[in-house]
Amino acid sequence: xxxxxxxxxxxxxxxxxxxxxxxxxxxxxxxxxxxxxxxxxxxxxxxxxxxxxxxxxxxxxxxxxxxxxxxxxxxxxxxxxxxxxxxxxxxxxxxxxxxxxxxxxxxxxxxxxxxxxxxxxxxxxxxxxxxxxxxxxxxxxxxxxxxxxxxxxxxxxxxxxxxxxxxxxxxxxxxxxxxxxxxxxxxxxxxxxxxxxxxxxxxxxxxxxxxxxx
Amino acid sequence: xxxxxxxxxxxxxxxxxxxxxxxxxxxxxxxxxxxxxxxxxxxxxxxxxxxxxxxxxxxxxxxxxxxxxxxxxxxxxxxxxxxxxxxxxxxxxxxxxxxxxxxxxxxxxxxxxxxxxxxxxxxxxxxxxxxxxxxxxxxxxxxxxxxxxxxxxxxxxxxxxxxxxxxxxxxxxxxxxxxxxxxxxxxxxxxxxxxxxxxxxxxxxxxxxxxxxx
Numbered sequence: 001x002x003x004x005x006x007x008x009x010x011x012x013x014x015x016x017x018x019x020x021x022x023x024x025x026x027x028x029x030x031x032x033x034x035x036x037x038x039x040x041x042x043x044x045x046x047x048x049x050x051x052x053x054x055x056x057x058x059x060x061x062x063x064x065x066x067x068x069x070x071x072x073x074x075x076x077x078x079x080x081x082x083x084x085x086x087x088x089x090x091x092x093x094x095x096x097x098x099x100x101x102x103x104x105x106x107x108x109x110x111x112x113x114x115x116x117x118x119x120x121x122x123x124x125x126x127x128x129x130x131x132x133x134x135x136x137x138x139x140x141x142x143x144x145x146x147x148x149x150x151x152x153x154x155x156x157x158x159x160x161x162x163x164x165x166x167x168x169x170x171x172x173x174x175x176x177x178x179x180x181x182x183x184x185x186x187x188x189x190x191x192x193x194x195x196x197x198x199x200x201x202x203x204x205x206x207x208x209x210x211x212x213x214x
Numbered sequence: 215x216x217x218x219x220x221x222x223x224x225x226x227x228x229x230x231x232x233x234x235x236x237x238x239x240x241x242x243x244x245x246x247x248x249x250x251x252x253x254x255x256x257x258x259x260x261x262x263x264x265x266x267x268x269x270x271x272x273x274x275x276x277x278x279x280x281x282x283x284x285x286x287x288x289x290x291x292x293x294x295x296x297x298x299x300x301x302x303x304x305x306x307x308x309x310x311x312x313x314x315x316x317x318x319x320x321x322x323x324x325x326x327x328x329x330x331x332x333x334x335x336x337x338x339x340x341x342x343x344x345x346x347x348x349x350x351x352x353x354x355x356x357x358x359x360x361x362x363x364x365x366x367x368x369x370x371x372x373x374x375x376x377x378x379x380x381x382x383x384x385x386x387x388x389x390x391x392x393x394x395x396x397x398x399x400x401x402x403x404x405x406x407x408x409x410x411x412x413x414x415x416x417x418x419x420x421x422x423x424x425x426x427x428x
Contacts, residue, residue, distance in 0.1 A: 060325055060356045071313045077324055078317040081295075099285045103292040109324040110291055111274055118332040122345050131336050131345075142274050 005033065005083075006067040008057065009205070011044035012212035021209045022202050023171065025076045026064035030204060031163050032080055034197035036087035042208060077109045080160040090160045097155035104154040104161035108168045115139050116174050123173055137177070144182040151191065158195075166192030219247065219297075220281040222271065223419070225258035226426035235423045236416050237385065239290045240278035244418060245377050246294055248411035250301035256422060291323045294374040304374045311369035318368040318375035322382045329353050330388050337387055351391070358396040365405065372409075380406030 009026035013019070026042070033040045045054045050061045057065045058074040065074040066082065073082060084091035084101065091101040116139070119132040130136075147153070154161040169178060169189050178185040192198065223240035227233070240256070247254045259268045264275045271279045272288040279288040280296065287296060298305035298315065305315040330353070333346040344350075361367070368375040383392060383403050392399040406412065 055356075055359075059321075059360050060353065062325075071310055073313040073317045075317045075320040075324060078313075078320040081316060081320075082313060096285055099287045099292075099296060102295060103287045103289045106289040106292040106295075106320075106323065107273075109320065110289060110327060111276075113324060114328045114331055117328055118346060121349070125345065131339065132332060135335070139274065142269075145269075146273050 004067075004069045005038060005040040007033070007040055007042050008045055008065045008067070009042060009063045009208065010047035012047050013209050015209070015213060021206050024063070024205060024209075025167075027198075027201050027205050028076045028163055028167050029064050029066060029079050029083065030201035031167075031198050032083045032090055032160055034201050035158075035163075035195070036083065036089040038083065038086060042204075044208075077105060077164060080164060081105060084160045092155050092157065092159070097157075097159075100154035101159040101161050104159075105164045108161065108164035112139060112143065112165065113168050116168060116171065120171055120173050137181070140174075140178060140182055140185060144178075144185045147188045148184040150188075153188075162192055166198075218281075218283040219252060219254040221247070221254055221256050222259055222279045222281070223256060223277045223422065224261035226261050227423050229423070229427060235420050238277070238419060238423075239381075241415050241419050242290045242377055242381050243278050243280060243293050243297065244415035245381075245412050246297045246304055246374055248415050249372075249377075249409070250297065250303040252297065252300060256418075258422075291319060291378060294378060295319060298374045306369050306371065306373070311371075311373075314368035315373040315375050318373075319378045322375065322378035326353060326357065326379065326382050330382060330385065334385055334387050351395070354388075354392060354396055354399060358392075358399045361402045362398040364402075367402075376406055380412075 007026050007029045009024060013021060013024055015021060030040070030042070032038075045063065055061055057072055062074075064076055064079065065072060066079040068082065071082075073079060080090075081102070091098060115132060115136050119130060119136040122130050122132060150156075152158050152162050153165050166189050169175060169185065170193060175186070175189060178189065221240050221243045223238060227235060227238055229235060244254070244256070246252075259277065269275055271286055276288075278290055278293065279286060280293040282296065287293060294304075295316070305312060329346060329350050333344060333350040336344050336346060364370075366372050366376050367379050380403050383389060383399065384407060389400070389403060392403065
Protein backbone atom coordinates (compact mmCIF):
# COMPACT_ATOMS: atom_id res chain seq x y z
CA UNK A 1 0.00 0.00 0.00
CA UNK A 2 1.24 3.44 -0.90
CA UNK A 3 1.49 5.68 2.11
CA UNK A 4 -0.59 8.72 1.21
CA UNK A 5 -2.23 9.51 4.56
CA UNK A 6 -0.83 12.44 6.53
CA UNK A 7 -2.35 13.53 9.84
CA UNK A 8 -1.65 17.15 10.76
CA UNK A 9 -1.47 18.20 14.39
CA UNK A 10 0.20 21.04 16.33
CA UNK A 11 3.99 21.05 16.75
CA UNK A 12 3.50 21.47 20.51
CA UNK A 13 0.83 21.98 23.17
CA UNK A 14 1.45 22.97 26.82
CA UNK A 15 2.50 20.23 29.25
CA UNK A 16 2.02 20.09 33.03
CA UNK A 17 -1.17 20.02 35.11
CA UNK A 18 -4.34 20.06 32.98
CA UNK A 19 -2.28 19.54 29.83
CA UNK A 20 -4.22 18.50 26.74
CA UNK A 21 -1.45 16.05 25.80
CA UNK A 22 -3.01 12.67 25.11
CA UNK A 23 -6.37 14.33 24.43
CA UNK A 24 -5.68 16.44 21.34
CA UNK A 25 -8.05 15.34 18.60
CA UNK A 26 -5.44 14.01 16.21
CA UNK A 27 -5.52 10.99 18.54
CA UNK A 28 -8.84 10.02 16.96
CA UNK A 29 -7.27 9.74 13.52
CA UNK A 30 -4.16 7.98 14.81
CA UNK A 31 -6.43 5.50 16.65
CA UNK A 32 -8.47 4.76 13.52
CA UNK A 33 -5.36 4.21 11.40
CA UNK A 34 -3.87 1.94 14.05
CA UNK A 35 -7.07 -0.13 14.27
CA UNK A 36 -7.24 -0.56 10.50
CA UNK A 37 -3.51 -0.96 9.86
CA UNK A 38 -3.54 2.05 7.54
CA UNK A 39 -0.08 3.50 7.00
CA UNK A 40 0.19 7.17 7.96
CA UNK A 41 2.63 9.90 8.81
CA UNK A 42 2.17 12.78 11.24
CA UNK A 43 3.17 16.34 10.39
CA UNK A 44 2.99 19.50 12.42
CA UNK A 45 1.71 23.04 12.10
CA UNK A 46 2.71 25.73 14.61
CA UNK A 47 0.58 25.95 17.76
CA UNK A 48 1.64 29.48 18.54
CA UNK A 49 1.66 31.18 15.16
CA UNK A 50 -1.19 29.89 13.03
CA UNK A 51 -0.64 31.13 9.53
CA UNK A 52 -2.77 31.47 6.39
CA UNK A 53 -1.75 28.01 5.16
CA UNK A 54 -3.14 26.49 8.37
CA UNK A 55 -6.42 28.42 8.06
CA UNK A 56 -6.65 27.35 4.41
CA UNK A 57 -6.74 23.72 5.59
CA UNK A 58 -8.70 24.29 8.81
CA UNK A 59 -10.76 27.51 8.72
CA UNK A 60 -11.10 27.66 12.54
CA UNK A 61 -7.34 27.38 13.08
CA UNK A 62 -7.66 24.04 14.84
CA UNK A 63 -6.32 20.58 14.19
CA UNK A 64 -6.44 17.82 13.08
CA UNK A 65 -6.71 17.89 9.36
CA UNK A 66 -5.98 15.00 7.06
CA UNK A 67 -4.22 14.82 3.72
CA UNK A 68 -5.13 11.80 1.61
CA UNK A 69 -3.33 12.13 -1.70
CA UNK A 70 -4.88 15.19 -3.36
CA UNK A 71 -7.71 15.40 -0.84
CA UNK A 72 -7.46 17.55 2.28
CA UNK A 73 -10.19 17.51 4.88
CA UNK A 74 -10.77 18.83 8.39
CA UNK A 75 -13.11 18.03 11.32
CA UNK A 76 -12.08 14.89 13.19
CA UNK A 77 -15.57 13.42 12.67
CA UNK A 78 -15.35 13.91 8.90
CA UNK A 79 -11.83 12.44 8.85
CA UNK A 80 -13.04 9.35 10.76
CA UNK A 81 -15.91 8.79 8.32
CA UNK A 82 -13.49 9.28 5.43
CA UNK A 83 -11.06 6.74 6.88
CA UNK A 84 -13.97 4.35 7.55
CA UNK A 85 -14.47 4.04 3.79
CA UNK A 86 -10.93 2.68 3.46
CA UNK A 87 -11.29 -0.30 5.78
CA UNK A 88 -14.11 -2.60 6.83
CA UNK A 89 -12.36 -2.82 10.21
CA UNK A 90 -13.68 0.70 10.89
CA UNK A 91 -17.21 0.33 9.50
CA UNK A 92 -19.23 -2.64 8.26
CA UNK A 93 -20.23 -2.62 4.60
CA UNK A 94 -23.86 -3.75 4.92
CA UNK A 95 -26.34 -0.83 4.70
CA UNK A 96 -27.74 -1.27 8.24
CA UNK A 97 -24.28 -1.51 9.81
CA UNK A 98 -23.11 1.52 7.85
CA UNK A 99 -26.20 3.52 8.90
CA UNK A 100 -25.65 2.64 12.57
CA UNK A 101 -21.98 3.61 12.39
CA UNK A 102 -22.93 6.91 10.76
CA UNK A 103 -25.74 7.79 13.21
CA UNK A 104 -23.67 7.04 16.32
CA UNK A 105 -20.62 8.89 15.01
CA UNK A 106 -22.83 11.93 14.43
CA UNK A 107 -24.54 11.36 17.77
CA UNK A 108 -21.19 11.59 19.57
CA UNK A 109 -20.55 14.88 17.76
CA UNK A 110 -23.96 16.52 17.99
CA UNK A 111 -25.88 14.89 20.89
CA UNK A 112 -22.99 14.29 23.31
CA UNK A 113 -20.17 16.74 22.48
CA UNK A 114 -22.65 19.53 21.72
CA UNK A 115 -23.46 19.43 25.43
CA UNK A 116 -20.33 17.92 27.03
CA UNK A 117 -17.75 20.24 25.45
CA UNK A 118 -19.46 23.54 26.44
CA UNK A 119 -20.34 21.97 29.84
CA UNK A 120 -16.64 21.20 30.32
CA UNK A 121 -15.63 24.65 29.07
CA UNK A 122 -17.98 26.46 31.44
CA UNK A 123 -16.79 24.21 34.29
CA UNK A 124 -13.21 25.49 33.80
CA UNK A 125 -14.27 28.74 35.50
CA UNK A 126 -14.92 26.77 38.71
CA UNK A 127 -18.58 27.80 38.83
CA UNK A 128 -20.91 25.88 41.17
CA UNK A 129 -23.96 26.43 38.97
CA UNK A 130 -23.24 25.23 35.46
CA UNK A 131 -26.28 26.18 33.34
CA UNK A 132 -25.72 23.02 31.24
CA UNK A 133 -25.61 20.58 34.19
CA UNK A 134 -29.11 19.15 33.88
CA UNK A 135 -28.90 18.84 30.10
CA UNK A 136 -25.54 17.13 30.37
CA UNK A 137 -26.70 14.57 32.93
CA UNK A 138 -29.84 13.76 30.97
CA UNK A 139 -27.78 13.06 27.85
CA UNK A 140 -25.39 10.77 29.74
CA UNK A 141 -28.38 9.05 31.37
CA UNK A 142 -29.96 8.27 28.00
CA UNK A 143 -26.67 7.06 26.58
CA UNK A 144 -26.17 4.92 29.66
CA UNK A 145 -29.49 3.18 28.99
CA UNK A 146 -28.20 2.24 25.53
CA UNK A 147 -24.80 1.06 26.74
CA UNK A 148 -26.24 -1.15 29.48
CA UNK A 149 -27.00 -3.78 26.86
CA UNK A 150 -24.19 -3.24 24.33
CA UNK A 151 -20.50 -3.97 24.18
CA UNK A 152 -20.03 -1.45 21.35
CA UNK A 153 -22.30 1.40 20.36
CA UNK A 154 -23.13 0.51 16.72
CA UNK A 155 -23.60 -2.52 14.50
CA UNK A 156 -22.78 -5.06 17.22
CA UNK A 157 -19.02 -4.56 16.84
CA UNK A 158 -16.24 -1.99 17.26
CA UNK A 159 -16.44 0.85 14.69
CA UNK A 160 -15.30 4.45 14.23
CA UNK A 161 -18.43 5.41 16.19
CA UNK A 162 -16.73 3.93 19.28
CA UNK A 163 -13.59 5.97 18.60
CA UNK A 164 -15.69 9.15 18.51
CA UNK A 165 -17.92 8.25 21.44
CA UNK A 166 -15.20 6.92 23.75
CA UNK A 167 -12.95 9.87 22.98
CA UNK A 168 -15.81 12.28 23.80
CA UNK A 169 -16.50 10.46 27.09
CA UNK A 170 -12.92 10.01 28.33
CA UNK A 171 -12.43 13.75 28.97
CA UNK A 172 -11.56 13.67 32.70
CA UNK A 173 -14.49 15.73 34.05
CA UNK A 174 -16.95 13.82 31.86
CA UNK A 175 -15.44 10.51 32.90
CA UNK A 176 -15.71 11.53 36.56
CA UNK A 177 -19.45 12.15 36.09
CA UNK A 178 -19.80 8.80 34.32
CA UNK A 179 -17.89 6.97 37.06
CA UNK A 180 -20.15 8.38 39.78
CA UNK A 181 -23.52 7.77 38.18
CA UNK A 182 -23.31 5.63 35.07
CA UNK A 183 -21.35 2.39 35.58
CA UNK A 184 -22.12 0.87 32.16
CA UNK A 185 -20.89 4.05 30.53
CA UNK A 186 -17.66 3.93 32.53
CA UNK A 187 -17.17 0.25 31.66
CA UNK A 188 -17.66 1.06 27.97
CA UNK A 189 -14.97 3.74 28.06
CA UNK A 190 -12.60 1.38 29.89
CA UNK A 191 -13.17 -1.30 27.22
CA UNK A 192 -12.40 1.14 24.43
CA UNK A 193 -9.30 2.59 26.08
CA UNK A 194 -7.86 -0.88 26.70
CA UNK A 195 -7.52 -1.47 22.95
CA UNK A 196 -3.86 -1.62 21.83
CA UNK A 197 -4.59 0.77 18.94
CA UNK A 198 -5.76 3.47 21.35
CA UNK A 199 -2.85 2.93 23.74
CA UNK A 200 -0.33 3.30 20.90
CA UNK A 201 -2.11 6.34 19.43
CA UNK A 202 -2.16 8.11 22.79
CA UNK A 203 1.46 7.30 23.62
CA UNK A 204 2.61 8.42 20.17
CA UNK A 205 0.79 11.73 20.60
CA UNK A 206 2.30 12.34 24.02
CA UNK A 207 5.78 11.56 22.66
CA UNK A 208 5.19 13.90 19.70
CA UNK A 209 4.46 16.87 21.96
CA UNK A 210 7.14 15.95 24.53
CA UNK A 211 9.80 15.94 21.82
CA UNK A 212 9.10 19.62 21.17
CA UNK A 213 9.87 20.52 24.81
CA UNK A 214 13.57 20.03 24.14
CA UNK B 215 -39.19 5.12 -7.84
CA UNK B 216 -40.72 3.23 -4.93
CA UNK B 217 -41.52 5.51 -2.05
CA UNK B 218 -39.67 4.01 0.90
CA UNK B 219 -38.57 7.17 2.71
CA UNK B 220 -40.47 8.11 5.84
CA UNK B 221 -39.50 11.13 7.94
CA UNK B 222 -40.66 10.95 11.56
CA UNK B 223 -41.40 14.13 13.48
CA UNK B 224 -43.57 15.03 16.49
CA UNK B 225 -47.37 15.08 16.13
CA UNK B 226 -47.42 18.60 17.58
CA UNK B 227 -45.17 21.26 19.10
CA UNK B 228 -46.34 24.42 20.92
CA UNK B 229 -47.42 27.41 18.80
CA UNK B 230 -47.41 31.10 19.72
CA UNK B 231 -44.51 33.42 20.62
CA UNK B 232 -41.13 31.68 20.50
CA UNK B 233 -42.70 28.60 18.91
CA UNK B 234 -40.29 26.11 17.34
CA UNK B 235 -42.67 25.62 14.40
CA UNK B 236 -40.72 26.04 11.18
CA UNK B 237 -37.47 25.26 13.03
CA UNK B 238 -37.97 21.64 14.16
CA UNK B 239 -35.17 19.56 12.69
CA UNK B 240 -37.31 17.38 10.45
CA UNK B 241 -37.24 20.44 8.19
CA UNK B 242 -33.65 19.52 7.26
CA UNK B 243 -34.74 16.15 5.89
CA UNK B 244 -37.81 17.60 4.15
CA UNK B 245 -35.57 20.23 2.56
CA UNK B 246 -33.08 17.65 1.29
CA UNK B 247 -35.83 15.47 -0.18
CA UNK B 248 -37.42 18.49 -1.85
CA UNK B 249 -34.08 19.57 -3.37
CA UNK B 250 -33.41 16.09 -4.75
CA UNK B 251 -36.96 15.24 -5.78
CA UNK B 252 -36.93 12.19 -3.50
CA UNK B 253 -40.45 10.94 -2.68
CA UNK B 254 -41.16 10.85 1.04
CA UNK B 255 -43.94 10.67 3.56
CA UNK B 256 -44.06 12.25 7.01
CA UNK B 257 -45.30 10.35 10.06
CA UNK B 258 -45.69 11.45 13.66
CA UNK B 259 -44.73 10.30 17.12
CA UNK B 260 -46.31 11.87 20.22
CA UNK B 261 -44.62 15.03 21.52
CA UNK B 262 -46.12 14.69 24.99
CA UNK B 263 -45.87 10.98 25.73
CA UNK B 264 -42.65 9.58 24.29
CA UNK B 265 -42.87 5.82 24.47
CA UNK B 266 -40.40 2.93 24.26
CA UNK B 267 -40.89 2.61 20.49
CA UNK B 268 -39.80 6.24 20.06
CA UNK B 269 -36.70 5.72 22.24
CA UNK B 270 -35.92 2.54 20.28
CA UNK B 271 -35.63 4.68 17.14
CA UNK B 272 -34.15 7.78 18.77
CA UNK B 273 -32.41 7.02 22.08
CA UNK B 274 -32.58 10.67 23.25
CA UNK B 275 -36.34 10.90 22.66
CA UNK B 276 -35.91 13.53 19.98
CA UNK B 277 -36.83 13.74 16.33
CA UNK B 278 -36.30 13.44 13.41
CA UNK B 279 -35.56 9.88 12.54
CA UNK B 280 -35.71 8.40 9.08
CA UNK B 281 -37.01 5.08 7.81
CA UNK B 282 -35.56 3.99 4.49
CA UNK B 283 -36.95 0.55 3.71
CA UNK B 284 -35.50 -1.71 6.41
CA UNK B 285 -33.05 0.91 7.63
CA UNK B 286 -33.90 3.27 10.47
CA UNK B 287 -31.53 6.04 11.45
CA UNK B 288 -31.51 9.09 13.69
CA UNK B 289 -29.50 12.35 13.99
CA UNK B 290 -30.44 14.89 11.36
CA UNK B 291 -26.80 15.13 10.25
CA UNK B 292 -26.60 11.36 9.70
CA UNK B 293 -29.92 11.39 7.83
CA UNK B 294 -28.67 14.18 5.54
CA UNK B 295 -25.47 12.29 4.72
CA UNK B 296 -27.54 9.14 4.14
CA UNK B 297 -29.88 11.00 1.76
CA UNK B 298 -26.86 12.56 0.03
CA UNK B 299 -25.86 9.09 -1.19
CA UNK B 300 -29.18 8.83 -3.03
CA UNK B 301 -28.82 11.90 -5.21
CA UNK B 302 -25.95 13.80 -6.77
CA UNK B 303 -28.09 16.93 -6.34
CA UNK B 304 -27.21 16.74 -2.63
CA UNK B 305 -23.51 15.84 -2.89
CA UNK B 306 -21.08 15.66 -5.81
CA UNK B 307 -19.63 12.26 -6.62
CA UNK B 308 -15.98 13.21 -7.15
CA UNK B 309 -13.78 12.45 -4.11
CA UNK B 310 -12.81 16.09 -3.42
CA UNK B 311 -16.40 17.32 -3.68
CA UNK B 312 -17.59 14.51 -1.45
CA UNK B 313 -14.88 15.25 1.13
CA UNK B 314 -15.80 18.95 1.19
CA UNK B 315 -19.49 18.17 1.60
CA UNK B 316 -18.67 15.80 4.45
CA UNK B 317 -16.29 18.16 6.28
CA UNK B 318 -18.64 21.14 6.14
CA UNK B 319 -21.67 19.10 7.16
CA UNK B 320 -19.70 17.91 10.20
CA UNK B 321 -18.39 21.43 10.76
CA UNK B 322 -21.94 22.77 11.02
CA UNK B 323 -22.67 20.07 13.60
CA UNK B 324 -19.48 20.18 15.67
CA UNK B 325 -17.81 23.57 15.11
CA UNK B 326 -20.91 25.79 14.81
CA UNK B 327 -23.83 24.05 16.59
CA UNK B 328 -21.56 22.78 19.38
CA UNK B 329 -21.21 26.44 20.33
CA UNK B 330 -24.35 28.08 18.91
CA UNK B 331 -26.93 25.69 20.39
CA UNK B 332 -25.69 25.90 24.03
CA UNK B 333 -25.10 29.66 23.52
CA UNK B 334 -28.73 29.99 22.44
CA UNK B 335 -29.92 27.74 25.29
CA UNK B 336 -28.07 29.75 27.95
CA UNK B 337 -29.39 32.96 26.40
CA UNK B 338 -32.98 31.81 27.02
CA UNK B 339 -32.46 32.64 30.71
CA UNK B 340 -32.06 36.31 29.74
CA UNK B 341 -28.56 36.51 31.23
CA UNK B 342 -26.37 39.50 30.31
CA UNK B 343 -23.14 37.54 30.63
CA UNK B 344 -23.29 34.42 28.49
CA UNK B 345 -20.10 32.43 29.21
CA UNK B 346 -20.07 31.22 25.58
CA UNK B 347 -20.34 34.72 24.01
CA UNK B 348 -16.69 35.14 23.01
CA UNK B 349 -16.37 31.59 21.68
CA UNK B 350 -19.59 31.99 19.68
CA UNK B 351 -18.50 35.27 18.08
CA UNK B 352 -15.06 33.91 17.18
CA UNK B 353 -16.65 30.91 15.42
CA UNK B 354 -19.01 33.13 13.43
CA UNK B 355 -16.11 35.45 12.59
CA UNK B 356 -14.03 32.59 11.16
CA UNK B 357 -17.00 31.24 9.21
CA UNK B 358 -17.67 34.75 7.92
CA UNK B 359 -14.13 34.88 6.50
CA UNK B 360 -14.88 31.72 4.52
CA UNK B 361 -18.28 32.87 3.27
CA UNK B 362 -16.99 36.25 2.09
CA UNK B 363 -15.65 34.52 -1.03
CA UNK B 364 -18.14 31.70 -1.55
CA UNK B 365 -21.71 31.42 -2.76
CA UNK B 366 -22.07 27.97 -1.14
CA UNK B 367 -19.96 26.43 1.61
CA UNK B 368 -18.61 23.27 -0.08
CA UNK B 369 -17.58 22.03 -3.50
CA UNK B 370 -18.47 25.26 -5.34
CA UNK B 371 -22.19 24.38 -5.44
CA UNK B 372 -25.24 23.81 -3.22
CA UNK B 373 -24.98 20.60 -1.15
CA UNK B 374 -26.40 19.07 2.05
CA UNK B 375 -23.65 20.97 3.87
CA UNK B 376 -25.57 24.17 3.06
CA UNK B 377 -28.79 22.66 4.42
CA UNK B 378 -27.01 21.90 7.71
CA UNK B 379 -25.09 25.17 7.90
CA UNK B 380 -27.94 27.48 6.88
CA UNK B 381 -30.35 25.72 9.22
CA UNK B 382 -27.87 26.12 12.09
CA UNK B 383 -27.43 29.82 11.30
CA UNK B 384 -31.08 30.80 10.74
CA UNK B 385 -31.99 30.33 14.43
CA UNK B 386 -33.33 33.84 15.22
CA UNK B 387 -30.79 34.84 17.92
CA UNK B 388 -27.91 33.50 15.83
CA UNK B 389 -29.21 35.28 12.74
CA UNK B 390 -29.51 38.53 14.71
CA UNK B 391 -25.83 38.26 15.65
CA UNK B 392 -24.93 37.53 12.03
CA UNK B 393 -26.96 40.45 10.75
CA UNK B 394 -25.23 42.91 13.10
CA UNK B 395 -21.63 41.86 12.54
CA UNK B 396 -21.23 39.45 9.65
CA UNK B 397 -22.94 40.63 6.45
CA UNK B 398 -21.60 37.85 4.20
CA UNK B 399 -22.91 35.30 6.64
CA UNK B 400 -26.34 36.92 6.64
CA UNK B 401 -26.36 37.07 2.83
CA UNK B 402 -25.47 33.36 2.69
CA UNK B 403 -28.41 32.45 4.94
CA UNK B 404 -30.75 34.62 2.86
CA UNK B 405 -29.58 32.86 -0.33
CA UNK B 406 -30.23 29.44 1.18
CA UNK B 407 -33.63 30.34 2.61
CA UNK B 408 -34.81 31.75 -0.73
CA UNK B 409 -34.62 28.29 -2.32
CA UNK B 410 -38.07 26.91 -3.23
CA UNK B 411 -37.21 23.56 -1.60
CA UNK B 412 -36.62 25.22 1.76
CA UNK B 413 -39.74 27.39 1.49
CA UNK B 414 -41.91 24.34 0.78
CA UNK B 415 -40.25 22.26 3.53
CA UNK B 416 -40.81 25.00 6.12
CA UNK B 417 -44.41 25.66 5.08
CA UNK B 418 -45.22 21.95 5.11
CA UNK B 419 -43.81 21.61 8.63
CA UNK B 420 -45.79 24.58 9.92
CA UNK B 421 -48.97 23.16 8.36
CA UNK B 422 -48.25 19.74 9.91
CA UNK B 423 -48.11 21.15 13.42
CA UNK B 424 -50.99 23.63 12.89
CA UNK B 425 -53.27 20.76 11.81
CA UNK B 426 -52.84 19.21 15.27
CA UNK B 427 -54.14 22.38 16.97
CA UNK B 428 -57.69 21.52 15.86
